Amino acid sequence: MNLLSASRTAVTASFKRWTRSQNAVEVLAAARPGPWLALTAFVVVLLAMAAWAPGARLFFGIPFTTGLLCAAPMLASGLLFSVVHRKRRRIEPWGWLWLxxxxxxxxxxxxxxxxxxxxxGATVIASLFLFTTAFHGQLHRVTPRQPFLAVGTALALLAALQLRASNGHLALFGVIGPAALTAELYLGTFALKHDKARADAERLRAAVHAQLLEQQERDVGRLSQALGEILGYHHDLDNALMSAGSAADMLALLGAQRHALGRADFEEHVRQLNDSLTQIREMVREIRAKGRRYAGTEPEAVELPPLLEAVQVSMGLRFPDVDIQVEVEQDTPLRALMRGGAPILRRVVENLVLNACEGDGKQGARQVHIRARTEPLSGRLEVLISDDGPGFPAARLAGPAEELYTTKPQGTGLGLYTSECLLRASGGMLHRQNAPGGGALLRMVLPREFR
Known part of the structure; x- marks a missing residue:
């Protein structure tokens, strides 16, 4: 009983990993009713030509009625699947079984x-069968560890073999069957390895990009601080300029009596002083205006639901063994205000989910849950990212995130620090804590656009 239970658990876990490696958006786009209706018409025309066209009838000789009956399960399943999933944005586990x-x-x-x-004609169709199985192996990432479609292909071959027109087809099936299964598994494994290599390259690019963003954010912070200090001095500068102007006026009245210079020469010096003070005043006004204009870009409105779904897809391809779920409050529009717009906010969320999936470098999360909602009291947007990983070291929860600090051997220490800096630059906050049941809990608070 324990062996049966363990086998069932292993199969279930393998099936979940397989479903997470699929591109549900691509599958749903291809499974629309229109393409299936077109395929139905094409199959009927193809069978009619193979059965009744003079040249094709001798070469193929496929009975029309029998061929149509063999196509009926495929066409009926595909049309019904497309109708049921017409308005869906994701495929449930039972949907993947159906697929x-x-x-x-x-x-x-x-x-x-x-x-x-x-x-x-069977030799020609054999090449089509080989191509079809290889294509589905690559498309659906069929591997020896997730051989669910390959098992279906083997059963389909055994069922079709019972319909053979002659014993000569046994040799053809004996060659094409193993070749098709091998191609299906090989291309699926190759595609999965390609995904991993691409994810590694994307991870490296993200680390470099995050480092550049951190440097830019630091430079902008320094510039903003300098401009803020300059703007803070304007009151003192105005007072100093006013005092200097008053002194110049007093010199204009009393200077000719107290100095040896002639009145004309002294008035010329006073005029130059007033002109210089006026020029300084104009320059200060210009600096002040430029400081207000360039102290920071205006935040852009970003739709949260599609952004979080895009993060779920991209990170799911990068970490197929991690179950990433997204839950979005549907009652009100969720539009966050972020400097840099959607690309910056997506990079922030991806950095946080990446940290959750990688954990401390030795142990990563197996489940990550992203929840977006509106705070009932403040009205701001709240994004909670929780996982079942090792969580944060207790010593690192007291202070802010530090650059270049990481527990991962290959980490850069920039992801969490950059995310916190970018959120603060947009008026948001990032709170870090460990969940009571274990794992990390990140709470992002973002300004919200009100329409």
Whole structure:
């Protein structure tokens, strides 16, 4: 009983990893009712030509009614799947099981055509079957560890073999069957390794980009601080200029009597002093105006739900073993105000989810939950990112995030620090703590756009 339970748990975990490696957006885009109706018409025309066209009838000789019956499970499953998922934005686990059945039904249809056709035509259809299985292996990331579609392909081959037109088809199935399964598993494994290599390259690029953003944010912070200090001095400068102007006026009245210079020469010096003070006053006014103009860019409104879903897809491809879930409050529009717009906010969220998935470098999270809502008291936006990883070291929760500090051997220490800096620059906050049940809990608070 324990062995059966462990096997069931292992299969379930493997199936979840397989579903997380899929691109649900691409699958839903291809599974619309329109393409399936077009495919139905194409299959009917193709079977009619293979059964009744003079040249094709001798080469293929596929019975129209039998071929259409073999296509019925594929077409019915695909059309019903497209209708059920027409307005959905994600595929549930039962939907992936349904999809697996639909792919197996498609493989059965092509294999059945190969079994029903005359031997010369069956050789041509065999190449189509080989291409179809290889394509689905690459598209759906079929590997020896997640061989669910490959099992469906093997069952489809066995079922279609019962329809063979002659014993000569046994040799064809004996060659094409193993070759198709091998191609399906090989291309799926290759695609998965390519995804991992691309994720590693993206991680490196993100680290470099984060370092550049951190440097830019630090430079902008210094500039803003300098400009703020300059703007803070304007009152003292005005007073100093007013005193100097008053002194110049007094010199104009009394200077000719107390100094040896002639009145004309003294008035010329006073005029030059007043001109210089006027010029200084204009320069200070210009500096003040420029400081107000360039102290910072205006925040941009960013839609949170599509941004969080994009982060879920990108990080899911990078970490297929981590279950990343997104929960968004639907009652009110969630539009955050962020300097730099959607690219900067997405980079912040991706940095935080990346830290959760990687953990401390030795242990990472297996589940990450992202929840977005409106704070009931302040009305600001709140994004909570929780995970079941090792959490933060207790010593690092007391103070702010530090640059170049990391517990990961290959880490840069910039992700959390940069995210906190970028949030503060937009008027937001980042709170870090460990959840009572274990794992880290990050709370982002963002300004919200009110329409």
């Amino acid at each position: 697996s059945f639909g792919v197996a039904a498609l493989h059965f249809f092509v294999a059945a055509l190969m079994a029903l056709s005359a031997l010369p």
